[in-house]
Amino acid sequence: MSNDTRQFGDLATQLVMESRRSTQTDSLLKYNDSLVRALIREQRDLEKAAEALEAGMDELQAYHSHRVERLRDLYWAVGGALPHILNNQDIRSKLSPHEVDYLRQYNSFVMEFRSEFSHELDITASITNPPKDLNVLVHVVKNCGVIQTELGSIDFQKGQRFMVRRADIEHLIVQGYLEEVS
Amino acid sequence: MASASASAHTSTRARLPSAAPDIYIPEDEESLVSQLTKHWLNERHAPDILPAQEELLASLLDYIRRQSDAVQLLRGQPSASEEEHIRIMLVQMEVERVKFIVRSYVRTRLYKIEKFARFIMGDATIQTRLTTAERTHAQKHAELTDAHFYNSVLQSLPETQSHLDDTPIFMPPMITKPDESRPVFVHALRDCPPIRFHEDLTLEMKRGHISLMPYSFIEQLLLRGDVELI
Numbered sequence: 001m002s003n004d005t006r007q008f009g010d011l012a013t014q015l016v017m018e019s020r021r022s023t024q025t026d027s028l029l030k031y032n033d034s035l036v037r038a039l040i041r042e043q044r045d046l047e048k049a050a051e052a053l054e055a056g057m058d059e060l061q062a063y064h065s066h067r068v069e070r071l072r073d074l075y076w077a078v079g080g081a082l083p084h085i086l087n088n089q090d091i092r093s094k095l096s097p098h099e100v101d102y103l104r105q106y107n108s109f110v111m112e113f114r115s116e117f118s119h120e121l122d123i124t125a126s127i128t129n130p131p132k133d134l135n136v137l138v139h140v141v142k143n144c145g146v147i148q149t150e151l152g153s154i155d156f157q158k159g160q161r162f163m164v165r166r167a168d169i170e171h172l173i174v175q176g177y178l179e180e181v182s
Numbered sequence: 183m184a185s186a187s188a189s190a191h192t193s194t195r196a197r198l199p200s201a202a203p204d205i206y207i208p209e210d211e212e213s214l215v216s217q218l219t220k221h222w223l224n225e226r227h228a229p230d231i232l233p234a235q236e237e238l239l240a241s242l243l244d245y246i247r248r249q250s251d252a253v254q255l256l257r258g259q260p261s262a263s264e265e266e267h268i269r270i271m272l273v274q275m276e277v278e279r280v281k282f283i284v285r286s287y288v289r290t291r292l293y294k295i296e297k298f299a300r301f302i303m304g305d306a307t308i309q310t311r312l313t314t315a316e317r318t319h320a321q322k323h324a325e326l327t328d329a330h331f332y333n334s335v336l337q338s339l340p341e342t343q344s345h346l347d348d349t350p351i352f353m354p355p356m357i358t359k360p361d362e363s364r365p366v367f368v369h370a371l372r373d374c375p376p377i378r379f380h381e382d383l384t385l386e387m388k389r390g391h392i393s394l395m396p397y398s399f400i401e402q403l404l405l406r407g408d409v410e411l412i
Contacts, residue, residue: 060335061356068327072296076289102330109322113292116315120246121281123288131278134271167278 008046011039071095071103075110079171080124082107126170136166137181144177211245215280218242220410222287227367227411228404229397230360231294231302233311235287242284249277291316294360299324301359362398368409377403 015035022029074091078084082103085091095103110124117123140156147154149168156162156172161181172178221235256270295302295316302308302320309317370387377399378384387393392412403409 058356061331064331064334065327065356065358068330069297096334098330098334101333102326105326106323109319109326113315113319117243117284117288120243120250121285123285123292125281125285127282127286127289130282131275134274134278167281 008042011035011042015039067099068102071099072106075103075106076124077174079126079174080107080110080114081171081175084175125167126174131166134165134167135163136169137161137163138169138173138178139181140177141179142177144172147172211242214238214241214245215283218287219283222283222290224404224411225287225290225294229362229364229366230401231291231298231308231311233405234291234313234316236313239284239287242280246277246280246284249273253277292319295320296323297358298360299327300357304357305359362401363396365394366397366400367412368393368395368400368403369412370409372408374403374408 015032018029018032018035074085075082085103086100092100114123138161140158140160140162143158144156147156147169149164154162154164156178169178173180218235218238221232221238225232253270253274256266295312296319298308299320302312302317303324309320312320368387370389370391370393372389374387374391376384376386377395379395379399385393385395387409400409404411
């Protein structure tokens, strides 16, 4: 805005004062052209400010929608393993505290939706490649501790290789603990 | 994919006739799978959310549950013969394939439901196309996204801006909704009634015809099953 220290509304007050002075002195004062023009200019500025306000709100919203969409993509890319995202310092440092809250809530909603199918399948498992073989030979890249599989529990230690049922460990491949040996 | 597994299935039966009748891949299950595959592809290509296939999905979930239970049971028997092991393996493969399609279908819908959550909450028509669980998820997700925006931005603004026009809760001006004008590839499954683009331009798709056009023109044909999206 051009008039910096003056508050919006000051000009309007001056115009009111003009009328009051006219009544008090019972006289017709000269038409205050400059004041009227200044006030019209101010109205135009306010109009622009209101537009800017609306545009700013749109931008803020677009930015936040875009980010939560990215967060959801990230979440599904690791098969819904929230700790995997939150414990990753690189990712974590890029999130606002509200975004961390968002992800936690989102995760709980997805888990609730998933429970609809809990007797039949895990809807958060991978959908990138259709199943080829039941079993897969994997190489352990990072220790991931004891995992329950169809063959019983297996302690996956770095450097070891296992032949396991794909469905049991698919999420560990997605999260980068295991690698498929081709 | 469907034809390959169908032939695998026929040969399985031919080789292993009647040994264990509890576990097999029945013909009608195969057709349910191909039906859901079609719905999944339609869902993937349609900009809008299509009517939920609740019955079909329920039948396939039943199928997965029964087959998984049967496999568990048979695996528990130490006396299983070599032939039975092969049989179990084939059934497991088949179950994994069905799971994959069910999962892909459910997730495709979930993705769209989240994207359009706010729009869904304000549109009664689209709500009728969702399952109860999907509707609940849409509502929670819409509220979550609003709350996130409120916490991140609005609560730091003066009240006059966060409560525009006396609305108690700020209504975001931008609500993402399905883009019905998006072009889609359609494949006519049977001869279709003419589609009118404008006054002197109509198109009559014969069975097998493939065409590219805005989704809105073929929406009704798709819902009637006259066409599929590819």
